[in-house]
Amino acid sequence: MTSSKSLTHLDASGSANMVDVSAKDDTTREARAEGFVRMKPETLAMIRDGNAKKGDVLATARIAGIMAAKRTHELIPLCHPLVLSKVAVDIEIDETLPGLRVESYAKLSGKTGVEMEALTACSVACLTIYDMAKAADRGMTISGIRVLAKSGGKSGDWSVDPRETAE
Amino acid sequence: MTSSKSLTHLDASGSANMVDVSAKDDTTREARAEGFVRMKPETLAMIRDGNAKKGDVLATARIAGIMAAKRTHELIPLCHPLVLSKVAVDIEIDETLPGLRVESYAKLSGKTGVEMEALTACSVACLTIYDMAKAADRGMTISGIRVLAKSGGKSGDWSVDPRETAE
Amino acid sequence: MTSSKSLTHLDASGSANMVDVSAKDDTTREARAEGFVRMKPETLAMIRDGNAKKGDVLATARIAGIMAAKRTHELIPLCHPLVLSKVAVDIEIDETLPGLRVESYAKLSGKTGVEMEALTACSVACLTIYDMAKAADRGMTISGIRVLAKSGGKSGDWSVDPRETAE
Amino acid sequence: MTSSKSLTHLDASGSANMVDVSAKDDTTREARAEGFVRMKPETLAMIRDGNAKKGDVLATARIAGIMAAKRTHELIPLCHPLVLSKVAVDIEIDETLPGLRVESYAKLSGKTGVEMEALTACSVACLTIYDMAKAADRGMTISGIRVLAKSGGKSGDWSVDPRETAE
Amino acid sequence: MTSSKSLTHLDASGSANMVDVSAKDDTTREARAEGFVRMKPETLAMIRDGNAKKGDVLATARIAGIMAAKRTHELIPLCHPLVLSKVAVDIEIDETLPGLRVESYAKLSGKTGVEMEALTACSVACLTIYDMAKAADRGMTISGIRVLAKSGGKSGDWSVDPRETAE
């Protein structure tokens, strides 16, 4: 098994530890992730049809996702603290789901990838949507949270196979 | 539309705001949630077969989930701060997924439900698993995050239809 | 000097310490505070005239204020951790200032007043407005942050003299 | 409207998002801010005359301000995390106000300005002073919080017109 | 082995989890802890003889300890969030050590003991003293951190044997 395929956060003795990134280059690193909140059609209608309300539900979830990305290293035990240069979260209505699709983006000039920051932004935006609509629909499900693409760093660029859909 | 079906976190003007829970009773409230990390069979084997390693991957994810539940109100903008009396996270191997299934539990004697705390514990445990195995498998997907059951409070007990599976 | 007029956070030796609130009653306590961001007329016009934009600037500041209220005890060294039952922040345009007026509200069933939570919500909402408009107007000033009214607790109700205006 | 005059935290669709600073240069950036706590003369006397006490009130507020500056990006939704190289807070008695004047300073070698860090330090120091003296004087007002000067970065140096006073 | 003697934070399967405290009574619970920073005599003299300086070193360490106590549940994975009603930290010069002795106190009306809060206050106050004097004396040692006494709760009162000294 090559080192690129091992569980990098476990050291030789099997203990969980942070990876030493000090020898890595400072390069521009980016990652995009997505996630979905599936809900009943009438819940989605409630979010879609209330104009002011919809604005505030989506704005609140977007802000929550951005703020959570900045705290990724506090939540995920072995993540490094990062000086993120950009985080963005977009949310769109997906009538066929039915529900909402969240897409997040993180960028850094530094030594470690930012997939975890993008995934954390996505997860917390989805949780916030759940929170704001849960009185109307307890059965909502958060799903399909995955990395869409990453670039930068020694391991190079990577993206999901476009034929694969998580939802 | 009855009030129990509206987006409770939006006030009359459509602004997002915290719900006033001061008139609610202090009752014992519980919630259970689940989530899944789907991965390649060889990634799961790597986690399952390394005894010491597996212990540490699962222990790290469990601890991360428990700690995150305590910070739910810092992450989800309109959640109330809570004095949780118990949080638990269990993780088990699911060979047919293939991947890991996370189940979380939160308990409180207080004025608000603890679904968001259970969901947050689940989400962050899943993110931590992703983080620890991502060098081996970038295509892992986090899915099926949902509330399984809740009890306590005015809205009474609720649980998912057992015939419905998220995964 | 009566004890109600002393600097309660200093003990007999003059050291700063938290006040012991364990003997206080659990009562409903509320506080309202206000604050202002004074800016150039053209900055206010930019916020007022961009419909989508205005929504997002004000929603972001409101969310930031609510989230900050929940973290008051982490920021203000001698504040007690509180189980807030409600926080609200409203922001309105004040053409005569010209600028924005922020009003915040905090509520608790507990042993300590919530003035600091209301003031912190107000301050952070004002700081967020400054942040979002600072590229257009560096000379904005945050002013008039004060408690408007408080109720509950042994010291009873209090409100500002309505003839006094901070701005 | 030139881009330097727009609300930079809103993207083309009007959504609030973090500005991408990855293309900015790493330069030394500094900012100074000030703020005031206006109080009754007898409240100021209480702070001024108790020697040990005064020391601790001012030391506590100064420490609170410094610690808050380091958490600016957790409080202000669209602020970037920064590796601050210096934060200072000074507090002096202003008999004519009457009250206290807080001045803060932040410094960084990095890609973004530090005005928000200086303003946050100032605001939290003022809130801490309010907290410690509020039992004696509920009517205190926090005012005149503004940036005094900034230097570094593409937008160059800036300072308030010395003829303008906030208080 | 009686249950009062087991490792209560491990469940039947050996996994670390929070103890369920929901069935415990709300009683007044208190704990006192102590700790020591041993240093060279000339380092202690530097702290003792600089009057203003000494005030600020000790005030800073005291504030840091109090603030840390409020965040114990964020630091110690299986600690419950608590609504502390009082935290105090006192620091005194111990010429015979030579060094400083820190004593902390925490109080709560609630369901769990506050030993961890007292110990965390002590530890962080000691770390802060180390930080402020480390340029003069890298060899300082933090030692003797222990609970002196606790009261309240089902397990009753407990205190160290007065004949035992940690230093």
Next chain:
Amino acid sequence: MTSSKSLTHLDASGSANMVDVSAKDDTTREARAEGFVRMKPETLAMIRDGNAKKGDVLATARIAGIMAAKRTHELIPLCHPLVLSKVAVDIEIDETLPGLRVESYAKLSGKTGVEMEALTACSVACLTIYDMAKAADRGMTISGIRVLAKSGGKSGDWSVDPRETAE
């Protein structure tokens, strides 16, 4: 007294403030620290003999220490925020103490030393061990927390005299 021997966190007026590190070089800096938890032989046996349990007690303490290192600047008032490139915590059984020995390691490419991060990791790992075993043994003592070695930066390398033992 040379500047290298003064209390660097106090400015000329005796106020506690952060040291300006902007003129320091970005170099690789490392620090190692140790600490001990002394306990009754039967408490140590309980940790040592329960295989699954021991794994989880030590894994939990190690994770807590690593996470705390990343939050050092939030806990210690005058510490700078740092972009740590590596943190590790190891815990071993010491039958002669009897108890556990914690050793921590922190690494950074940056402008400030990482002794405080190593010491904080050590302290919080020790506190977590205390928390998990306290029901069995309230008299445990945390001791001997000290820096073992540091390297990097203008002040050069330093290590404890190997003949000196803290325990």
